[in-house]
Amino acid sequence: MASSTVENYLKEILLVTMESNLSKVPMGQIARVLGVTPGTATSMAKNLERDGWVEYFPRLGVSLTRKGRKLAMNMLRRHRLLETFLVETLGLAWEEIHAEAEELEHAISEKVLEKLDEFLGRPRFDPHGDPIPSRGGVIPKLLSKPLSEFNENSRVRIESIIDQNKEFLRFARARKLLPGKEITILKLEEQADAMSLKVGRNEPFSMGLRSAEKILVLDAC
Amino acid sequence: MASSTVENYLKEILLVTMESNLSKVPMGQIARVLGVTPGTATSMAKNLERDGWVEYFPRLGVSLTRKGRKLAMNMLRRHRLLETFLVETLGLAWEEIHAEAEELEHAISEKVLEKLDEFLGRPRFDPHGDPIPSRGGVIPKLLSKPLSEFNENSRVRIESIIDQNKEFLRFARARKLLPGKEITILKLEEQADAMSLKVGRNEPFSMGLRSAEKILVLDAC
DNA sequence: AAAAATATTTTGATCTATCAAAAACATAGT
């Protein structure tokens, strides 16, 4: 059984690994993100290696073993499902949920997590739009990118809407912004932080780039 | 800030105090309910006293200070609200929730607890029928008595089940011994330490008086 | 009241997680 501390180390190692694309995460970086002294991180690295969670390469850093990665992914799943619950069900503010989930993720059992997942309708993205790993520890690899990253005259197909709030979903539905639909970007006005577009052959309209980030699309080849 | 361990000690001290009506809880008893050795409980008692949670009377036991009682009550509130959530919202089985709540109660923040309370409609009793302390730490006083204290032909209504033991809860559910149900005592056999009864219009069955003590009931006037 | 049984406390040890400060190593800059 891994302690909360171990769970935190592994989760942060995973996050840094995913963000940096490096195979080994240096101890200093781990110490920084976890808010401990470098010496503490080093001594922890040895314990983590002893227990089979990571491989430790002195002066270079640590990398997760298969076992460590599995647990770390599971922590990420817990964290993101809990964040979803806190926003969707209890209506907590966006900026509060991270710290709350950070605590709860160590206490919730696999069984309760499953029930929660079911209760929430098996969401695939958390309120920040980050993907929620599956039970098996797989992150749905997205080929799609936010609509906001495309240029004028792009033609793209909607893959998913990162369901943020009710109002937005209502607006999206009214404009036929639904998975499968084709979008043409007519004009891009970076200064005004907006784009104008049309969905299929419908009326053109405009939309803020902030909102366009919530719409994941694929190139309509 | 109290650790989970401290929170557990205080909660159990409170529960034993309430059940036994003694002013001091002996260390051996605490050791037993918490599953630690007596020596551990003694050494913990000194730490608890040092930090102002309890008064410690060597060889007699501990009693909660005002501050300790307040925290203990709050733990009870957390525990019972969480149990309610696990049953009402997530649909967990009756006998599973105790262990789950035991973990979560240390991780949930005051803020999330408040939101949860609101979401659940500010329930006053948990699924076992036990009263949920208010935010201020007040327990709604029950008028109920153990089933074992009633006579033949009494008709009573179940108020709560005090035993948290899995096996017992499973048995209780199977026999429909649930808060709100009506019981008729058909026969009382003091020699055999048993009674026979029926719940509502279900099949009659018999039950030891030891078990009947665990079921708190009100006169069904 | 003495012996036996039970309960509580003490003692000495361990493991986890942490820190501060010193030491060792690595990298970059002139």
Next chain:
DNA sequence: ACTATGTTTTTGATAGATCAAAATATTTTT
């Protein structure tokens, strides 16, 4: 190449929570 700067590891200490086993105190039985 040498020094200054930055990073990582080591060392020695501490606090919390626990155990096993020995010592002490209390209660019950005979």
